[in-house]
Amino acid sequence: MVEGVRWEIRFHGRGGQGAVTASLLLAEAAFRCGYYSQSIPFFGAERRGAPVLAFTRISEEEILERSQIYSPDCVIVLDPVLPGTVNIFSGLKNGGIAVINTTDAPEKFRFHQNVLTICTVDAVDIAIRNHLVVSGTPVVNIPLLGAFLRIFSRIPPEITEDVIRERFRRNWKANVRAMWEGYENAVIRKVKGSGKTMSQESKCSIAVRVPVSKPVKGVAGRTSIWRDFVPEIDYSRCTGCLNCWLHCPESAVLRDGREVRIDYDFCKGCLVCSSVCPKTAISVAREVMG
Amino acid sequence: MERKLITGNQAAALAARDSGVEVVAAYPITPSTPVVEEIARMVESGEMDARLILVESEHSAMAACIGASASGSRVFTATSSHGLAYMHELLHYAANARTPVVMAVANRAIGPGWNIWADLGDTMSQRDTGWIQFYCSSNQEIYDTVVMAYRVAEDRQVLLPAMVCYDGFVLSHTAMPVVTGIGEFLEEYRAPWKVDFDEPETFGNILSSDYYMELRKDVFESHRKAIRIIKKTEEAFESLTGRYSPLLLEKYMLDDAETAIVAIGAIASESKIAVRKLRRDGKKVGLLRIKCFRPFPSTDVVEALESVDTAVVIDRSISPGHEGQLFSEIKSALYSSRNRPEIIGKVAGLGGRDVTFRAIEKAVCGEFRDGWINEVVV
Numbered sequence: 001m002v003e004g005v006r007w008e009i010r011f012h013g014r015g016g017q018g019a020v021t022a023s024l025l026l027a028e029a030a031f032r033c034g035y036y037s038q039s040i041p042f043f044g045a046e047r048r049g050a051p052v053l054a055f056t057r058i059s060e061e062e063i064l065e066r067s068q069i070y071s072p073d074c075v076i077v078l079d080p081v082l083p084g085t086v087n088i089f090s091g092l093k094n095g096g097i098a099v100i101n102t103t104d105a106p107e108k109f110r111f112h113q114n115v116l117t118i119c120t121v122d123a124v125d126i127a128i129r130n131h132l133v134v135s136g137t138p139v140v141n142i143p144l145l146g147a148f149l150r151i152f153s154r155i156p157p158e159i160t161e162d163v164i165r166e167r168f169r170r171n172w173k174a175n176v177r178a179m180w181e182g183y184e185n186a187v188i189r190k191v192k193g194s195g196k197t198m199s200q201e202s203k204c205s206i207a208v209r210v211p212v213s214k215p216v217k218g219v220a221g222r223t224s225i226w227r228d229f230v231p232e233i234d235y236s237r238c239t240g241c242l243n244c245w246l247h248c249p250e251s252a253v254l255r256d257g258r259e260v261r262i263d264y265d266f267c268k269g270c271l272v273c274s275s276v277c278p279k280t281a282i283s284v285a286r287e288v289m290g
Numbered sequence: 291m292e293r294k295l296i297t298g299n300q301a302a303a304l305a306a307r308d309s310g311v312e313v314v315a316a317y318p319i320t321p322s323t324p325v326v327e328e329i330a331r332m333v334e335s336g337e338m339d340a341r342l343i344l345v346e347s348e349h350s351a352m353a354a355c356i357g358a359s360a361s362g363s364r365v366f367t368a369t370s371s372h373g374l375a376y377m378h379e380l381l382h383y384a385a386n387a388r389t390p391v392v393m394a395v396a397n398r399a400i401g402p403g404w405n406i407w408a409d410l411g412d413t414m415s416q417r418d419t420g421w422i423q424f425y426c427s428s429n430q431e432i433y434d435t436v437v438m439a440y441r442v443a444e445d446r447q448v449l450l451p452a453m454v455c456y457d458g459f460v461l462s463h464t465a466m467p468v469v470t471g472i473g474e475f476l477e478e479y480r481a482p483w484k485v486d487f488d489e490p491e492t493f494g495n496i497l498s499s500d501y502y503m504e505l506r507k508d509v510f511e512s513h514r515k516a517i518r519i520i521k522k523t524e525e526a527f528e529s530l531t532g533r534y535s536p537l538l539l540e541k542y543m544l545d546d547a548e549t550a551i552v553a554i555g556a557i558a559s560e561s562k563i564a565v566r567k568l569r570r571d572g573k574k575v576g577l578l579r580i581k582c583f584r585p586f587p588s589t590d591v592v593e594a595l596e597s598v599d600t601a602v603v604i605d606r607s608i609s610p611g612h613e614g615q616l617f618s619e620i621k622s623a624l625y626s627s628r629n630r631p632e633i634i635g636k637v638a639g640l641g642g643r644d645v646t647f648r649a650i651e652k653a654v655c656g657e658f659r660d661g662w663i664n665e666v667v668v
Contacts, residue, residue, distance in 0.1 A: 024465055027465055028295050028465075031295045037465075037466075037467070038464060038466050039464065040460075041459070041463050041464070043406075043459070064559045064560065064562045065560060065647070066427070066457070066460050066461070066557070066559050067560055067644050067646040068644050070646070070668040071668070
């Protein structure tokens with residue numbers, strides 16, 4: 001349990017999952033319990049599917065910080081894919097809490113802290129069962145908030161329930177249900193880590209100083225994880241008109257003469273290529289993350 | 291009075307409503323868009339009794355604001371970055387035409403490289419348009435400053451438009467507790483002169499060299515007089531609402547300080563933590579926060595900094611070919627002082643790069659010697 005006068009919580013998610021909303025709801029609930037709170041969204045690439053961060057500070061005193069949170073007491077991870085691509089445990093205090101949306105057991109996670117309290121919940125399942133799916137994305141924020149409240153006893157879940165009811169006027173019943181299911185289904189274990197401090201990951205160096213770019217692995221990593229749908233070229237119909245190459249907003253369609261291919265490491269699945277192809281040679285399939 | 295958890299943009303919109311704004315003309319741009327969205331929602335629901343004019347560009351937004359203000363209405367708008375740059379021509383117009391428009395600006399970098407995050411470069415490059423400029427460091431201040439800005443801007447001795455600036459995302463999208471409610475602080479706006487269809491007059495007419503210089507001198511003098519009006523407004527606001535909200539500048543633990551951090555905007559709030567930490571280590575450090583950048587409170591700056599040995603000025607913007615704008619202004623203000631401290635300039639947080647109190651501590655301890663705080667110190 002986190003003690004003291006100040007708690008700092010970092011949310012990891014992807015655009016559309018509700019990380020920013022969860023951060024705000026938690027700050028609002030804390031505010032109603034008499035704390036001074038702050039909710040900071042951090043929009044990376046401002047696109048659906050891109051990794052996003054949000055932060056909540058809860059304090060007994062006025063909060064003067066305007067910067068982000070680097071040594072959180074707790075991380076809340078909304079995306080089951082993120083643990084493999086983003087270092088969700090970065091800077092998390094030794095003995096801190098990680099609330100993770102996963103079907104895995106708490107013991108499966110590896111980290112450099114000596115010990116963490118890992119709280120797991122299958123938030124995707126709860127979201128789907130409560131019909132909390134928007135544009136094909138299960139909105140997992142509320143069940144995770146429920147799981148967090150199970151460990152964080154300073155905020156009574158009933159207060160959070162009120163906040164959710166006011167926020168989701170039309171759909172509050174499903175959300176309140178999802179919160180309680182998250183609260184009740186949370187699996188909480190103390191897990192030992194390696195205890196070895198990892199060297200700080202260096203930020204990507206800027207290779208060119210002119211604002212011109214080609215897709216490379218930058219701070220966002222391989223941006224293919226933003227993709228929900230994947231375009232595929234049928235070469236028997238492709239005439240080499242280069243329309244897809246011309247229109248791709250990410251320069252992820254590569255060309256060799258008149259032959260095109262898709263760079264799947266950086267294609268974000270916007271499907272512009274498919275819609276501009278005059279020969280309907282680019283089909284669309286659901287992405288399967290492997 | 292009501293206390294709620296809201297973003298900086300919501301605070302700006304609610305302040306416009308509570309100030310009795312009658313006309314809003316705006317064009318959306320990140321990160322100030324939610325200000326206009328919130329106003330649209332309030333106008334639609336009847337919470338706010340104003341006319342919202344949606345236009346096709348920021349240039350037109352400011353033109354409509356000038357027209358509405360010239361016809362005697364209390365006017366508000368909001369923008370950021372490229373939108374503000376696009377308004378540039380009309381910003382001069384609003385000041386010279388003496389239309390006391392108040393504008394919220396969620397500060398954002400100007401591209402390329404394309405960047406939507408906090409950077410004061412957008413408003414700093416409008417420094418010489420004749421607008422009053424306030425820079426906020428909390429959401430409470432955004433609310434209070436919009437309200438107070440009307441009192442200053444509409445004062446018969448001032449009659450100038452005012453920008454209420456706040457770091458994009460860092461304040462515009464961050465939720466914090468804010469007390470709203472202004473009681474009877476603002477009276478109805480009574481324009482000293484207004485466009486009247488029954489008695490046509492020429493507005494913004496040609497002015498030869500016989501008169502133009504006097505007009506510019508008037509604008510200059512009004513800025514000078516505004517300093518006193520700003521101080522009076524700050525006092526009146528405190529006595530009426532019970533909230534102390536610095537409008538000109540703020541001194542924090544500066545009385546016995548040997549080193550002063552001089553900062554502006556959100557970084558100034560983060561600097562307070564650095565001051566506390568350094569004090570705990572026995573270092574006599576204080577903070578001078580510049581709230582009002584135009585008019586620049588030179589006399590008060592000199593008074594505040596004359597007794598320190600060193601002043602470390604932190605800019606969140608830069609004038610290429612020279613230095614940070616705040617750094618230049620602080621040096622210029624202290625030029626005539628016999629006891630001027632050593633003045634060091636640092637540039638931090640461009641394009642939304644995070645500025646932590648640890649980085650500020652390091653800058654004060656002299657570890658960032660070349661003037662650039664590039665590193666996010668965790």
